[in-house]
Amino acid sequence: xxxxxxxxxxxxxxxxxxxxxxxxxxxxxxxxxxxxxxxxxxxxxxxxxxxxxxxxxxxxxxxxxxxxxxxxxxxxxxxxxxxxxxxxxxxxxxxxxxxxxxxxxxxxxxxxxxxxxxxxxxxxxxxxxxxxxxxxxxxxxxxxxxxxxxxxxxxxxxxxxxxxxxxxxxxxxxxxxxxxxxxxxxxxxxxxxxxxxxxxxxxxxxxxxxxxxxxxxxxxxxxxxxxxxxxxxxxxxxxxxxxxxxxxxxxxxxxxxxxxxxxxxxxxxxxxxxxxxxxxxxxxxxxxxxxxxxxxxxxx
Amino acid sequence: xxxxxxxxxxxxxxxxxxxxxxxxxxxxxxxxxxxxxxxxxxxxxxxxxxxxxxxxxxxxxxxxxxxxxxxxxxxxxxxxxxxxxxxxxxxxxxxxxxxxxxxxxxxxxxxxxxxxxxxxxxxxxxxxxxxxxxxxxxxxxxxxxxxxxxxxxxxxxxxxxxxxxxxxxxxxxxxxxxxxxxxxxxxxxxxxxxxxxxxxxxxxxxxxxxxxxxxxxxxxxxxxxxxxxxxxxxxxxxxxxxxxxxxxxxxxxxxxxxxxxx
Numbered sequence: 001x002x003x004x005x006x007x008x009x010x011x012x013x014x015x016x017x018x019x020x021x022x023x024x025x026x027x028x029x030x031x032x033x034x035x036x037x038x039x040x041x042x043x044x045x046x047x048x049x050x051x052x053x054x055x056x057x058x059x060x061x062x063x064x065x066x067x068x069x070x071x072x073x074x075x076x077x078x079x080x081x082x083x084x085x086x087x088x089x090x091x092x093x094x095x096x097x098x099x100x101x102x103x104x105x106x107x108x109x110x111x112x113x114x115x116x117x118x119x120x121x122x123x124x125x126x127x128x129x130x131x132x133x134x135x136x137x138x139x140x141x142x143x144x145x146x147x148x149x150x151x152x153x154x155x156x157x158x159x160x161x162x163x164x165x166x167x168x169x170x171x172x173x174x175x176x177x178x179x180x181x182x183x184x185x186x187x188x189x190x191x192x193x194x195x196x197x198x199x200x201x202x203x204x205x206x207x208x209x210x211x212x213x214x215x216x217x218x219x220x221x222x223x224x225x226x227x228x229x230x231x232x233x234x235x236x237x238x239x240x241x242x243x244x245x246x247x248x249x250x251x252x253x254x255x256x257x258x259x260x261x262x263x264x265x266x267x268x269x270x271x272x273x274x275x276x277x278x279x280x281x282x283x284x285x286x287x288x289x290x291x292x293x294x295x296x297x298x299x300x
Numbered sequence: 301x302x303x304x305x306x307x308x309x310x311x312x313x314x315x316x317x318x319x320x321x322x323x324x325x326x327x328x329x330x331x332x333x334x335x336x337x338x339x340x341x342x343x344x345x346x347x348x349x350x351x352x353x354x355x356x357x358x359x360x361x362x363x364x365x366x367x368x369x370x371x372x373x374x375x376x377x378x379x380x381x382x383x384x385x386x387x388x389x390x391x392x393x394x395x396x397x398x399x400x401x402x403x404x405x406x407x408x409x410x411x412x413x414x415x416x417x418x419x420x421x422x423x424x425x426x427x428x429x430x431x432x433x434x435x436x437x438x439x440x441x442x443x444x445x446x447x448x449x450x451x452x453x454x455x456x457x458x459x460x461x462x463x464x465x466x467x468x469x470x471x472x473x474x475x476x477x478x479x480x481x482x483x484x485x486x487x488x489x490x491x492x493x494x495x496x497x498x499x500x501x502x503x504x505x506x507x508x509x510x511x512x513x514x515x516x517x518x519x520x521x522x523x524x525x526x527x528x529x530x531x532x533x534x535x536x537x538x539x540x541x542x543x544x545x546x547x548x549x550x551x552x553x554x555x556x557x558x559x560x561x562x
Binding site for chain 1 (some may be wrong): 305310311312313320321322323324330370379382383385386387400401403405406407411413416418424436437439440448455498502507522534537548
């Protein structure tokens with residue numbers, strides 16, 4: 001193979017694959033969000049067929065409407081679901097940063113031969129089933145669960161706490177599930193840090209907490225940004241955690257889309273939900289991509 | 301380091317790891333519980349494991365999941381490695397920005413969006429959903445992870461080795477298979493394993509893109525969990541945890557040996 005042909009293959013194979021299976025589908029979702037539900041297979045209209053010809057496509061294009069978006073805008077359920085998803089993702093990401101930073105910091109300062117073992121220990125649960133780990137929390141959080149048994153046994157509470165099926169349970173599940181996604185980028189940033197800067201600060205009389213705030217935190221900023229986006233974006237669209245831990249009162253948009261699609265079989269409204277969710281997340285996703293590119297650039 | 305900061309570090313690590321591992325430990329312990337109740341210990345028993353082997357549905361789902369994971373991880377490894385090569389080797393080509401966006405975006409994209417959009421694609425193409433559609437969907441959402449892993453190895457790659465091979469008369473293909481590939485092999489293997497475990501674990505994208513007769517293990521477990529908590533789910537979870545642990549330890553030993561050699 002010539003140099004040019006090699007180059008072309010290396011670029012085109014992944015490019016075409018991702019264009020066909022990742023980019024094109026969004027156009028179809030956008031089109032679907034303008035269709036109407038129908039009791040047919042497939043369960044929506046208009047259905048564009050090659051046999052219609054340009055005139056037929058034009059006629060069918062006129063049937064497209066923004067009705068599904070009007071449904072979303074007019075129903076408190078959807079608006080609340082969007083808002084509470086964003087709220088849960090923001091609170092969850094903040095807690096993750098507070099929990100993950102001390103862990104990553106401690107890992108980066110551990111003796112060198114311990115570090116790979118600690119990293120492996122963070123990754124290992126992330127490589128066991130996510131669904132099953134979330135499911136395990138039901139047994140811990142439910143009224144007759146282990147947490148309540150423990151708190152009652154210690155005499156800290158008089159009656160079992162209702163944690164399962166609340167937003168608190170969703171937050172616990174979210175923080176638990178995404179902790180490795182927060183710790184690993186933070187660790188990568190902190191481990192690379194030049195420690196002599198802290199020694200210099202100490203020599204110049206800077207107290208440790210101030211050195212941490214003025215040196216460690218700014219230098220770990222790329223890790224903080226990457227970790228926050230890696231958690232915030234998927235949490236916003238989370239389905240399994242609110243379904244298993246949240247009960248019926250907790251609304252999240254990913255779960256709403258899921259219900260709309262699988263239970264109500266309303267594909268057009270599900271698509272409209274997906275489009276709005278995507279629009280909300282495009283900004284954060286682009287920031288994450290920039291960050292990712294810059295980090296790899298820096299590793300060069 | 302002062303003893304106070306050492307104490308803080310130890311506390312952060314202890315609490316953090318306790319939080320990460322406690323649910324898994326509890327789950328494993330109660331999979332050996334003779335009692336039907338999750339909170340009441342009724343003595344040691346392996347009855348839930350015995351029931352598992354007779355559960356044809358679960359076994360079929362497990363087999364399907366393994367097949368999908370193997371094939372989709374292979375596909376993702378090829379696509380992801382090529383993408384990583386394209387991004388590190390070719391500084392500029394038409395649509396590079398879009399290309400890098402397409403590589404990284406599936407990593408953070410919420411699974412409901414990816415799942416729904418792929419399903420609608422398969423429906424518009426008139427493809428029958430099942431084993432192949434799930435495999436393609438999984439390869440698509442995991443290849444970005446492979447690309448990131450391989451790329452991090454490629455950026456520290458010494459290009460003069462390839463140039464030397466080319467100067468000595470190796471054809472581009474020979475340079476790739478004899479020089480480039482062996483050097484990046486640990487990252488390619490790590491990428492494959494990551495894609496494999498992501499596929500094993502995925503519920504949302506599989507639910508959207510599958511059809512009748514192609515139910516994966518997470519889908520099976522999910523429907524059982526929703527129907528009610530049975531210790532059988534604990535048992536199959538424990539088996540999966542054990543399998544992944546063995547796999548991860550084997551992989552880390554393999555990469556350690558590779559790193560020691562390279």
